Amino acid sequence: MYGRRPDQLMLRRELEARVWNAGKTFADYLHDKVTLGNRVPVSDTEIISYVIEGIPSQELRTQARVQCYRSVEAMLTAFANVPAPKEASHRSLTQRRGDPPAIEKDKQQSREQRKTKEVNSPKKCYNCNETGHFAADCTKPKRERGSCFKCEKFGHRANQCNPPKEDVNCVMQER
Numbered sequence: 001m002y003g004r005r006p007d008q009l010m011l012r013r014e015l016e017a018r019v020w021n022a023g024k025t026f027a028d029y030l031h032d033k034v035t036l037g038n039r040v041p042v043s044d045t046e047i048i049s050y051v052i053e054g055i056p057s058q059e060l061r062t063q064a065r066v067q068c069y070r071s072v073e074a075m076l077t078a079f080a081n082v083p084a085p086k087e088a089s090h091r092s093l094t095q096r097r098g099d100p101p102a103i104e105k106d107k108q109q110s111r112e113q114r115k116t117k118e119v120n121s122p123k124k125c126y127n128c129n130e131t132g133h134f135a136a137d138c139t140k141p142k143r144e145r146g147s148c149f150k151c152e153k154f155g156h157r158a159n160q161c162n163p164p165k166e167d168v169n170c171v172m173q174e175r
Helices: 008-017 026-039 044-053 058-067 072-078 093-097 101-120
Strands: none
Touching: 008 026, 008 044, 026 044, 026 072, 044 058, 044 072, 058 072
16 A cells, blocks of 8 residues: 655665676766665765766776766766776675775785794794794893894894904913
């Protein structure tokens, strides 16, 4: 008897999920986004943000953000001659808003490299410069920060250290 009102959350999710697909002109994509945005309702600046998020190419999204479009019409004019994307993007909205997948993959690889490096490299103490333990577990007195590991003096590093040799009195016996 009574028509069911569409859920605002579902309408917003539909607006967020709509992307510019292959075979569709930018004008058609923009029209769909604006129609969905008017059903939610959202402001014009929000609609422009949603339109930009639905562009599958990272370069085009960045360019659109840089342009700071003030109206949907200005965006339509700017994208009138831009060709449709070659293939549909299947990335989710959270992936688009977060790090690009390539950067996320690089981060994951560097984490794994650090873990393998930690496993393969011996423990090194930054207090006494010996291997086998960490500074927190070092039994020697704490070295002053910035001092040499070998002689504990300032002004040089351990690789440049020439500790003074002890004077040894040489006694020669005559025969």
